Structures are given as structure tokens and as C-alpha cells.
Amino acid sequence: MPIIYKYYCNAGCHFLIKSHGLPFMCLKLDGREEILPHPIENSRAKKLTGKNLDELFKEGRIIFKPNRICLECLQREKNCKCERPKLLEISKLKGATCPKCRKGKILKSLAGVS
Ligand SMILES: [Zn+2]
């Protein structure tokens, strides 16, 4: 059960993003990277490749990527459509200047357990 943190702006501009701060799993598949969503990593991998995660790990086809947010559109990396995304690991938002209002600072606090 990962712990979820929220990152929010102390200037009250409603910037808020929640993240468990853990890297997510990706599968290398035909030159692409498919996200294996939690908690169905194994079944998704099996559906895509016919193999289970253990085999794919041994083949080096499972990679871990940090959760990142685009500072241009404030979307998560997977939803970002920017031509030149400015990507930052969500865990590094803490203490950064707010990407939305550019006045406040980003604070981090516990948001719950998923
Ligand atoms: Zn973007």
C-alpha cells in the first residue's frame, strides 16, 4: 500500500498534485514503452507479451521511471502534449517555486494511503 503525498502551493493558487513518489513500471515493447499500471502490472504485462513479470525482468524489459510532471502544462508526463515539455520529477517539486502562479512555494504533505 503506497503512501500518497500531495504537493501543493502555499500561495493558495490551487496547484495540487498527488503522487506516491514511487517510480512506475514500464515494459519495453517493440521500441515503445508501455506503462504497467499499479496494481495490475503482472496481468497487463502478460496480456501484452504472454510472459510474466519475472521473465520480463530477466530479459531486462522492465524499467522503472520516475513520476514526472510537465511544468509547462502542469500535466503528468503521460498526459502532456507539449512540443517542448519541461519535465520535473514530482518528488522534486517540494520547495520549488510554484509552476502555476510562480509566486508560492510547493509544500508536501501526507494525503493518505492508496
Ligand atoms: Zn506539457
Ligand SMILES: [Zn+2]
Ligand atoms: Zn501557486
